[in-house]
Amino acid sequence: MIATILIFLLIFFVIVVGHEFGHFLLAKANGIRVNEFSIGMGPRLAHIQKGETDYVLRLLPIGGACIFEGEDGLEKKDGERTEGNFQDAPVWARISTVLAGPLFNFLLAFLFSVLVAGYAGADIPVLGDVLEGYPAQEAGMQAGDKIVGFNGRIYLAREVQLAMALNRDGAPVKVEYERNGQRYVTTLTPRYDETEGRYLVGFSNYSQYEEAKGLKLFSFGWYQLRFSVRNTLMSLSALVRGKLTADDVAGPVGMAQIVDEVRQETAPGGPLLVFMNMVNLAMLLSVSLGVMNLLPLPALDGGRLIFLLVEWIRGKPVPPEKEGLIHMAGFVALMILMVFVMFNDIRRILH
Helix, strand or coil: CHHHHHHHHHHHHHHHHHHHHHHHHHHHHCCCCEEEEEEEEEEEEEEEEECCEEEEEEEEEEEEEEEECCCCCCCEECCEECCCCHHHCCHHHHHHHHHHHHHHHHHHHHHHHHHHHHHHCEEECECCEECCCCHHHHCCCCCCCEEEEECCECCCHHHHHHHHHHCCCCCCEEEEEEECCEEEEEEECCEEECCCCEEECCEECCCEEECCCCCHHHHHHHHHHHHHHHHHHHHHHHHHCCCCCHHHCCCHHHHHHHHHHHHHHHHHHCHHHHHHHHHHHHHHHHHHHHHHHCCCCCCCHHHHHHHHHHHHHHCCCCCHHHHHHHHHHHHHHHHHHHHHHHHHHHHHHHC
16 A cells, blocks of 8 residues: 555656646746745645745645745735736736646646557557447448547547447437548447446447557557547536536545556556556546646636636736635635545545
């Protein structure tokens, strides 16, 4: 268990540092003073002051912060606006600084996905067979058909798997596939399978392994990153629409449990297999952090971007003290949600 905790903390450290470093780098480039660069939340465990910035490690592994001078109000010294104040930077400089955190998460995730593609290749969606009596067979689909569209363009077999896992009401699926250089389009209405307990279109063995060589290494890495972003967005959408429950959401405790399960399952395959699976998990978590931070909610980067876009449109900012109060309320709500998710993780593990 100690190994699992250390691995989880390392993954958390890497993706949070990547996120906050994006904010830090663009802030410096735009002349904005960074008062604190912190990893984690809660009480300080350690810190070191270098120049104008205090680098802090905090107790709880549930986030981080890059705190700018005057970020949530008009900070003054002796009645004057302090140098490097966030509010004094041009609006596009502030937008780029706020946006940089999530973008660095996606960049980090892409580097991870390239590593995974180089090791594991890609699962290309080519039909091995179709199930008798199911919509795919009735529509004339055959073994060897390459699926290129499944309610939108797809590149990986797991995209089909994801779409069907979230299709819990049998909604029709528009399928585009290639056979002998020709492209065909059909619409399949999934059929509920009592044995499987879910809706199926009748695809069987539809994943064909392809090794990543040359430039394919980067294209396959991009496909995996794209899938991870879609996975996160589709899962969020399903959660909002009530197709997923609170038990489908994991916080830090739940993520640590996932790390432990993956480590145990892959350990017989050797250290390299364990390492690459941890890299894959880090990629998924980095994407999740990037997407979640772009949600237009107070206290998140997406919420701050909304205020900055409003300022750009209006030509003047929302009063900083009012914006600060809204973000503070959002932060409190976010902490309450984190506590709920953490207790839900613990309850699920104990049961």
